[in-house]
Amino acid sequence: MIRVVLPAHLKTLIGQHHEVTLEVGAPVTQRSVLDALEARYPVLKGTIRDPRTLRRRPFVRFFACEMDLSHESPDDPLPDEVRGGAEPFFVVGAMAGG
Amino acid sequence: MSGVRVLVGTRKGAFILTADATRSSWDVQGPLFEGWEIYHVKGSPVDPNRIYASQTSGWFGQVVQRSDDGGATWAPVGNGFAYDGVPGTHQWYDGTPHPWEFARVWHLEPSLSDPDTVLAGVEDAALFKSTDGGENWSELSGLRGHGSGPHWQPGAGGMCLHTIVVSPRDPNRIFVAISAAGAFRSDDAGLTWRPINRGLRSQGIPDEDAEVGHCVHRIALHPAKPDVLYMQKHWDVMRSNDAGESWFEVSGNLPSDFGFAIDVHAHEPETVYVVPITSDSVHFPPEGKLRVYRSRSGGDEWEPLSKGLPQSHCYVDVLRDAMAVDRLDECGIYFGTTGGQVYASRDAGDTWEAIVRDLPAVLSVEVQTLA
Numbered sequence: 474m475i476r477v478v479l480p481a482h483l484k485t486l487i488g489q490h491h492e493v494t495l496e497v498g499a500p501v502t503q504r505s506v507l508d509a510l511e512a513r514y515p516v517l518k519g520t521i522r523d524p525r526t527l528r529r530r531p532f533v534r535f536f537a538c539e540m541d542l543s544h545e546s547p548d549d550p551l552p553d554e555v556r557g558g559a560e561p562f563f564v565v566g567a568m569a570g571g
Numbered sequence: 572m573s574g575v576r577v578l579v580g581t582r583k584g585a586f587i588l589t590a591d592a593t594r595s596s597w598d599v600q601g602p603l604f605e606g607w608e609i610y611h612v613k614g615s616p617v618d619p620n621r622i623y624a625s626q627t628s629g630w631f632g633q634v635v636q637r638s639d640d641g642g643a644t645w646a647p648v649g650n651g652f653a654y655d656g657v658p659g660t661h662q663w664y665d666g667t668p669h670p671w672e673f674a675r676v677w678h679l680e681p682s683l684s685d686p687d688t689v690l691a692g693v694e695d696a697a698l699f700k701s702t703d704g705g706e707n708w709s710e711l712s713g714l715r716g717h718g719s720g721p722h723w724q725p726g727a728g729g730m731c732l733h734t735i736v737v738s739p740r741d742p743n744r745i746f747v748a749i750s751a752a753g754a755f756r757s758d759d760a761g762l763t764w765r766p767i768n769r770g771l772r773s774q775g776i777p778d779e780d781a782e783v784g785h786c787v788h789r790i791a792l793h794p795a796k797p798d799v800l801y802m803q804k805h806w807d808v809m810r811s812n813d814a815g816e817s818w819f820e821v822s823g824n825l826p827s828d829f830g831f832a833i834d835v836h837a838h839e840p841e842t843v844y845v846v847p848i849t850s851d852s853v854h855f856p857p858e859g860k861l862r863v864y865r866s867r868s869g870g871d872e873w874e875p876l877s878k879g880l881p882q883s884h885c886y887v888d889v890l891r892d893a894m895a896v897d898r899l900d901e902c903g904i905y906f907g908t909t910g911g912q913v914y915a916s917r918d919a920g921d922t923w924e925a926i927v928r929d930l931p932a933v934l935s936v937e938v939q940t941l942a
Contacts, residue, residue: 480630480631481606482606482607482628482630482631483631485604485605485606485607486607486631486634486647516634516647518650519632519633519634519650519651520628520631520632520634521631524650524651524653525653530630530631530632532629532630533630533631566630566631567630
């Protein structure tokens with residue numbers, strides 16, 4: 474079971490204000506988790522990744538296990554703690570303001 | 572029972588204001604889509620229960636929402652705005668070529684005859700069409716492809732197609748406006764386009780009467796005179812009597828001819844409303860007095876309308892899509908401000924009152940007159 478924590482705007486969009494749990498087959502990567510997330514909630518297509526290139530949107534970040542995974546390959550395996558459900562995979566709106 | 576539904580898009584969500592035909596007491600619903608920028612909300616003229624909303628975020632992209640029950644419930648529809656073919660480049664602010672990139676939907680224009688058909692004006696400037704209630708979108712790419720597209724440049728707010736007006740006499744005739752390319756017209760339902768900017772003069776471009784490059788802010792028409800167009804340009808209020816073939820200035824005695832919003836009285840085709848803004852660098856009303864100006868002569872001669880509006884220390888803006896009219900016997904006029912007020916007049920502008928205050932900055936106001 475993969476746990477995904479979404480930012481507030483996307484929680485509002487899917488009407489689900491708790492973390493999302495997903496069944497994801499191996500390999501568990503950014504790509505496979507986001508594919509499963511978008512399959513569960515089609516409205517998220519285009520909000521995290523560009524719908525055509527599937528590249529991460531510029532102001533979206535991916536965190537897990539106190540690490541920034543945003544610049545890792547989308548096909549790299551996610552940390553064991555995420556794959557085992559001990560830690561969530563965070564989709565984060567990049568900090569901005571002033 | 573007849574009544575009015577006012578659809579308000581703001582920087583942090585949408586609001587729906589409803590009243591009966593007296594327009595004396597207002598119910599406020601919202602925020603809907605809390606935290607998201609709602610650039611535009613507009614209902615179908617043929618089915619008032621069908622409403623479309625553009626929900627957008629610099630972080631999370633574009634969502635289009637649709638309601639089939641007058642705004643009580645909403646569901647996301649399609650957000651696949653893919654440019655037709657290889658999109659090519661336009662000019663960037665520094666004059667270098669810049670790839671066409673979709674950013675957001677500025678304006679949704681439901682068809683005058685089919686609730687499932689809707690046009691979307693987007694940034695970077697292009698026109699899209701859906702015929703299935705917003706589920707799927709395809710570009711009417713003849714607009715970008717007509718030849719001048721590579722020379723278009725963005726205005727300060729981005730290179731956006733923000734105005735879509737479909738002629739009520741001929742649904743194949745569509746007018747659009749792009750900042751900062753100008754106005755364009757199609758006479759074949761969006762297949763082919765040509766610029767309609769003859770008579771516009773803009774000092775901010777090298778050739779001030781160029782065919783394209785003008786920062787048109789909004790165009791409005793009255794259904795009874797669909798060849799008469801009114802335009803609020805960056806500077807100048809303009810009028811065309813020939814469906815955009817030529818334009819002439821009707822700024823007349825306005826205290827400033829800079830502004831964004833312009834609209835026409837529901838029953839008087841020669842009665843026009845604008846909200847003068849001080850200048851392109853000072854986006855608040857002249858003298859800190861919020862005044863709507865009304866012309867009953869189709870322009871040139873304008874009278875200030877200020878009763879009920881703040882006449883001191885008012886430093887809000889009124890954006891291009893933030894003014895609308897209802898169609899009740901005594902025409903109602905509505906506008907929203909960047910300070911979060913929505914003002915309404917039940918008497919064609921003679922007197923005003925705030926029907927809601929302290930919303931997030933208002934981006935758009937549309938009105939549905941309910942039978």
